[in-house]
Amino acid sequence: NAGVTQTPKFRILKIGQSMTLQCTQDMNHNYMYWYRQDPGMGLKLIYYSVGAGITDKGEVPNGYNVSRSTTEDFPLRLELAAPSQTSVYFCASTSSGRAEEQFFGPGTRLTVL
Amino acid sequence: KQEVTQIPAALSVPEGENLVLNCSFTDSAIYNLQWFRQDPGKGLTSLLLIQSSQREQTSGRLNASLDKSSGRSTLYIAASQPGDSATYLCAVPSGNTGKLIFGQGTTLQVKP
Numbered sequence: 001n002a003g004v005t006q007t008p009k010f011r012i013l014k015i016g017q018s019m020t021l022q023c024t025q026d027m028n029h030n031y032m033y034w035y036r037q038d039p040g041m042g043l044k045l046i047y048y049s050v051g052a053g054i055t056d057k058g059e060v061p062n063g064y065n066v067s068r069s070t071t072e073d074f075p076l077r078l079e080l081a082a083p084s085q086t087s088v089y090f091c092a093s094t095s096s097g098r099a100e101e102q103f104f105g106p107g108t109r110l111t112v113l
Numbered sequence: 114k115q116e117v118t119q120i121p122a123a124l125s126v127p128e129g130e131n132l133v134l135n136c137s138f139t140d141s142a143i144y145n146l147q148w149f150r151q152d153p154g155k156g157l158t159s160l161l162l163i164q165s166s167q168r169e170q171t172s173g174r175l176n177a178s179l180d181k182s183s184g185r186s187t188l189y190i191a192a193s194q195p196g197d198s199a200t201y202l203c204a205v206p207s208g209n210t211g212k213l214i215f216g217q218g219t220t221l222q223v224k225p
Contacts, residue, residue, distance in 0.1 A: 031211045042117070042202060042215030043157075050210055058212060090156060094211050098144045102204075102213060106156040 023091030136203035
């Protein structure tokens with residue numbers, strides 16, 4: 001049982017480049033999330049999805065885009081990377097929006113130079 | 114707006130000591146509270162999930178309590194070991210879409 005998987009594990013981008021962070025879950029969860037974690041801080045929500053075809057902004061969405069064409073996949077797109085997007089990105093999923101445990105992927109460590 | 118605070122930010126204890134990590138939240142209308150462990154450079158591992166109707170949840174040497182009325186949760190670690198060294202995060206869901214609001218974490222060091 002793979003759970004939540006993320007690729008790549010590490011990436012270095014130059015300012016202005018673009019990339020897509022991949023996230024896949026095999027638990028048939030409807031709810032999926034993207035968080036970022038800056039050094040010494042807790043996690044902040046970037047975008048979330050409550051099902052295929054439905055996405056919404058979180059607390060810090062600027063500079064990012066998402067799509068949800070299938071239940072399993074929830075990619076995060078960075079356009080025109082900036083140094084402020086240097087962070088660790090975590091994808092998570094859960095089966096419902098209220099009282100269920102949330103499962104996290106191993107993270108993608110991104111540096112923008 | 115829900116805010117989650119964890120105190121202390123860092124804690125260093127000798128091996129074998131019992132310890133308590135604190136988590137407080139401003140809005141008591143929560144569905145649950147989740148405690149996570151994060152090792153350096155790694156992802157989050159779920160430790161315990163306490164539903165709003167529960168007062169306590171136990172897993173091995175870990176015991177988490179929840180007091181909604183006072184907006185507090187504690188994570189009790191019994192007989193601490195060097196392998197317990199990690200950052201511990203608490204989080205509560207906001208609204209009915211499961212979005213988690215995290216505290217900033219407590220970094221625990223257990224010295225042999």
